Amino acid sequence: MATTILDGRKLSSEIRGELKERASKLKEKGVTPGLGGILVGEDPGSVTYVGLKSKACEEVGIKEEVIRLPENVTEEELLNNIGRLNQDPKIHGIFIQLPLPKHLLEEKALAAILPEKDVDGFHPLSVGKAWLGQSTFFPAVVIAIHEMLTRYGYDPKDKEVVIVNVDNMVGKPLASLLVQDKEKAKANVTLCYPTTPELASYTRRADIFIVSVNRPKFITADMVKEGAVVMDFGSNWLEDPVTKKRKTVGDVDFEAVKEKAEAITPVPGGVGPMLVTMLLVNTVQAAEMQSGVK
Amino acid sequence: MPAEIIDGRKISADIREELKQRVEKLKGKGVTPGLIAILVGEDPGSLSYLRGIAKGCEALGIFTETAKLPENVTQEELEKKIEELNKDPKCHGIILQLPLPKHLNTLRAESAISPEKDVDGTNPVNTGKLLLGEETFLPSTPSGVQQLLVRSGNPPEKKHVVICGRSNIVGKPLMGILVQKQTGANATVTVCHTGTKDLPAITKQADILVAAMGKAKAITADMVKEGTVVIDVGVNQIKDPETGKFKLVGDVDFDAVKDKAGAITPVPGGTGPVTTTMLMANTIKAAEEITKS
Numbered sequence: 169m170a171t172t173i174l175d176g177r178k179l180s181s182e183i184r185g186e187l188k189e190r191a192s193k194l195k196e197k198g199v200t201p202g203l204g205g206i207l208v209g210e211d212p213g214s215v216t217y218v219g220l221k222s223k224a225c226e227e228v229g230i231k232e233e234v235i236r237l238p239e240n241v242t243e244e245e246l247l248n249n250i251g252r253l254n255q256d257p258k259i260h261g262i263f264i265q266l267p268l269p270k271h272l273l274e275e276k277a278l279a280a281i282l283p284e285k286d287v288d289g290f291h292p293l294s295v296g297k298a299w300l301g302q303s304t305f306f307p308a309v310v311i312a313i314h315e316m317l318t319r320y321g322y323d324p325k326d327k328e329v330v331i332v333n334v335d336n337m338v339g340k341p342l343a344s345l346l347v348q349d350k351e352k353a354k355a356n357v358t359l360c361y362p363t364t365p366e367l368a369s370y371t372r373r374a375d376i377f378i379v380s381v382n383r384p385k386f387i388t389a390d391m392v393k394e395g396a397v398v399m400d401f402g403s404n405w406l407e408d409p410v411t412k413k414r415k416t417v418g419d420v421d422f423e424a425v426k427e428k429a430e431a432i433t434p435v436p437g438g439v440g441p442m443l444v445t446m447l448l449v450n451t452v453q454a455a456e457m458q459s460g461v462k
Numbered sequence: 463m464p465a466e467i468i469d470g471r472k473i474s475a476d477i478r479e480e481l482k483q484r485v486e487k488l489k490g491k492g493v494t495p496g497l498i499a500i501l502v503g504e505d506p507g508s509l510s511y512l513r514g515i516a517k518g519c520e521a522l523g524i525f526t527e528t529a530k531l532p533e534n535v536t537q538e539e540l541e542k543k544i545e546e547l548n549k550d551p552k553c554h555g556i557i558l559q560l561p562l563p564k565h566l567n568t569l570r571a572e573s574a575i576s577p578e579k580d581v582d583g584t585n586p587v588n589t590g591k592l593l594l595g596e597e598t599f600l601p602s603t604p605s606g607v608q609q610l611l612v613r614s615g616n617p618p619e620k621k622h623v624v625i626c627g628r629s630n631i632v633g634k635p636l637m638g639i640l641v642q643k644q645t646g647a648n649a650t651v652t653v654c655h656t657g658t659k660d661l662p663a664i665t666k667q668a669d670i671l672v673a674a675m676g677k678a679k680a681i682t683a684d685m686v687k688e689g690t691v692v693i694d695v696g697v698n699q700i701k702d703p704e705t706g707k708f709k710l711v712g713d714v715d716f717d718a719v720k721d722k723a724g725a726i727t728p729v730p731g732g733t734g735p736v737t738t739t740m741l742m743a744n745t746i747k748a749a750e751e752i753t754k755s
Contacts, residue, residue: 275596296590299638300630302569326659334641336594343637344593347628347653356664358652359641365620370650373667 172431174316174399176441183315183445184228190452191229194461201230201455203287203447204253207265208246208272209239214265221263224444230451233259239269246272247280254282260458261287261451284458287450289341298341301348305450310341312442313378313399314352320431322376322397324355330374332360332367332387332419338380338401362386379419389424398425398432401439465692465723468614474735477609477743478522484746485523488753495749496525497555497581497742498547502540502566503533508559515557515738524745525552537566541574548576554752555581555745578751581744583635593638599744604636606736607672607693608646616670616691616725618649624665625653626681626713627674632695636672661685673713683718692719692726695733 191201203225207218218234225232235249246268253262262285268274278290286294289305297304306314317324324346333339339359346355360370362381368391371377379387380401392398402419418435426432433439455461488495497519499512512528519526529543540562547553556579562568572584580588583601591598600608611618618640627633633653640649654664656675662685665671673681674695686692696713712729720726727733 292590292594292596293587294590295593296586296588299589299593299634300586302586326657328664334643340593340638340641343653347634347637349628349655354655354657356652356654356658358650359637360650361648364650369667370622 171426171429172320173426174320174397174431174433174438176312176316176433176438179316179319180441180445183442183449184224187228187445187448187452190456194452194455194459195229197459197461199455199459199461200258201452202256202259202261203230203232203451204256204259204262204285205232205234205265206237206246206249206253206263207234208237208241208268211267214267218265220444221447224448225451228448228452230448231258241272243272243276246277250277250280254280254285259285260455261285261447263288263447285454287447287454289450290336295336295341295344298344301350305454306345307337307341308443308446308450309338309380309401309439310345311446311449312439313342313401314345315446316399316433316439316442317376317397318352322431323352324376325352327355327375328358328373329355329376329378330358330360330370331378332362332364332371333378333380333401334359334361335380342378367391381419383419384417385419385421387420387425389421389428392425392428394428395430396428398429399439400433400435403435403440465720466614466725467720468610468616468691468693468725468727468732470610470727470732470735473610473613474739476613477736477739478518481522481739481743481746484750488746488749489523491753493749493753494523494525494552495554495746496527496552497557497745498526498550498553499528499557499559500531500540500543500547501528501559502531502535502562504530505559512559515741518738518742519745522742524742533563535566537570540566540571544571544574548574548579553579554748555579555741557582557741558584579748581741581748583744584631589630589635589638592635595642595644599747600639600740601631601635602737602740602744603632603695603733604639605740605744606733607632607636607695608639609736609740610693610727610733611670611691612646614691614725618647618670619645621649621669622667623649623651623670623672624668625651625672625674626655626658626661626665627672627676627695628653628655629674629676632674633672636674656680675713677713678711679713679715681714681719683715683722686719686722688722689724690722692723693733694727694729697729697734 283293289307294304343357371391376397378399384404400418400420583599588598665685670691672693678698694712694714
């Protein structure tokens with residue numbers, strides 16, 4: 169039986185196509201979706217990532233404004249800038265590129281974003297509403313995984329979902345989406361630490377298995393049930409022993425696990441390419457909600 | 463071997479002893495912790511619950527009062543009352559007794575409670591903080607379950623906790639509490655529900671099984687692994703077939719399960735008494751926070 173490869177690049181470009189249409193509908197009504205971003209310092213990873221977001225916004229028809237602040241910016245200045253974006257009616261969504269330099273409290277900065285514009289879904293109010301099953305924004309990785317599952321026909325309803333990751337950015341918000349008593353949710357969800365004793369006894373029960381621990385080949389074939397859907401959100405640099413070139417791999421021993429899985433995400437090309445697109449989905453949705461246009 | 467019975471009344475009394483000392487310390491600084499309940503209408507069940515809380519508060523030296531509003535109160539009037547209590551310096555904790563009459567928006571009312579006085583942990587901001595592992599008020603029922611586990615010598619660390627039921631007041635916040643990388647938590651947690659297809663297959667995996675489905679005898683002996691710690695959050699009124707009298711039972715078939723479980727909470731006398739105690743603990747914490755700043 170051929171394993172389905174969950175193609176994040178393909179899906180991402182499909183979704184961007186849909187977003188383009190929604191953005192142009194908004195424009196017909198005089199609303200250009202706007203995304204405001206804050207980048208502190210010049211961390212190369214962050215700079216690259218913000219660049220990807222800008223390019224994607226342009227492709228879809230979202231107006232983007234990135235405020236670049238120096239590494240040594242004070243908390244007050246940072247909060248003032250967040251406040252400025254909060255008040256700007258042309259900005260419908262706001263992101264703060266993480267990590268922030270150590271002298272700034274991420275918790276405080278994230279909580280300063282207006283919840284209606286919190287398209288990263290990190291504000292405590294957004295997190296709480298999500299957990300309570302109310303309408304709100306979910307972090308990009310959460311909707312990325314959920315969209316990949318459902319668009320490929322893997323409805324999590326009544327499935328056993330095992331997530332190896334208990335972080336605020338991945339495991340907890342994913343559980344939050346999947347346990348709700350709603351369509352395309354209503355799963356039995358288990359949150360495991362990578363250090364959970366006898367981890368394999370949990371993972372082998374999973375119909376849908378999601379992992380994000382950033383350890384190459386952490387998930388081996390014996391940890392996976394025959395026919396499982398495997399979502400790998402790990403990203404690790406490995407040197408190829410033959411070519412000596414560095415390459416990106418996930419947390420799953422892809423070659424071995426794909427023989428057992430019903431469907432699997434590759435790394436790269438799986439969840440990763442979906443992330444920026446999901447931020448755009450939230451931004452367009454924020455614009456629709458704030459302008460009352462749909 | 464029959465299960466150890468986890469005595470909620472005893473654990474609750476132990477916690478209250480500790481709380482008494484904290485209240486005295488506060489009083490030494492001239493602060494009397496205050497808990498004010500808002501009750502809309504005259505539901506007898508709610509009245510008796512609030513009487514229980516008032517009694518417990520008085521015994522500890524916590525000031526308590528019930529703000530009674532008529533059944534037909536408007537949303538605006540209710541929120542005005544909440545706003546008033548948010549500003550009232552003798553009130554450190556506010557509880558909004560549920561359910562509210564149908565014409566009122568519960569979520570909006572809960573969101574109006576100042577997060578610093580939200581001792582039931584129902585404001586969504588506090589729910590978010592709980593899940594994020596930030597300092598906040600833990601809702602009393604799941605917080606009580608955590609205390610029962612820790613204080614009965616069955617800490618959840620590294621254990622597989624299976625929670626049956628995923629309500630906003632028990633199942634979900636309990637998952638949120640127990641998955642944190644913190645002492646008294648750090649568990650591997652599964653949440654399932656009454657609609658789960660093969661529920662016994664999951665419940666049998668549990669080292670700690672929490673029943674919060676609101677269905678009498680939903681957890682039977684064949685669903686429990688030998689030696690499991692069973693916490694019963696259910697409160698159901700059933701009619702005794704022999705005497706014809708009503709009695710309270712939990713979600714667990716206690717008599718059958720107790721022969722397999724390692725430890726088990728009874729109903730009544732298990733999670734119930736600890737729940738109200740945690741509400742008092744949160745009120746004292748709120749008063750301490752205000753004194754600090």
